Amino acid sequence: MARLGAQGVPAFLVGAELVIGFDKNRLSSLLFDRVVECPKCRAKLRLPSEKGTLRVTCSRCGDRFETST
Ligand SMILES: [Zn+2]
Structure with a gap:
């Protein structure tokens, strides 16, 4: 995670996308x-x-x- 530039917590790696912080809408999409x-x-x-x-x-x-789809 640190290698990817994630400094805040929590951070989620979904596929190739890094989401920093709990952004529920972004995570669900x-x-x-x-x-x-x-x-x-x-x-x-x-x-x-x-x-x-x-x-x-x-x-x-x-x-x-x-x-x-
Ligand atoms: Zn194309």
């Missing part, structure tokens, strides 16, 4: 949102879960694709 991979550039995109089929625009390469 990290835990419950769906992560999809862009089929073109393989960027990881975070989407809300349980929203049916979503049209997604990749924030890295701008590719558009549909995915079900």
Whole structure:
């Protein structure tokens, strides 16, 4: 944790995301949102879960694709 720059307590490491302090909304979105991979550039995109089929625009390469959540 210290190596990652976490100085406050508590700190949570959820996947690759570091959350410092007990930020309940941020933690629940990290835990419950769906992560999809862009089929073109393989960027990881975070989407809300349980929203049916979503049209997604990749924030890295701008590719558009549909995915079900
Ligand atoms: Zn992409």
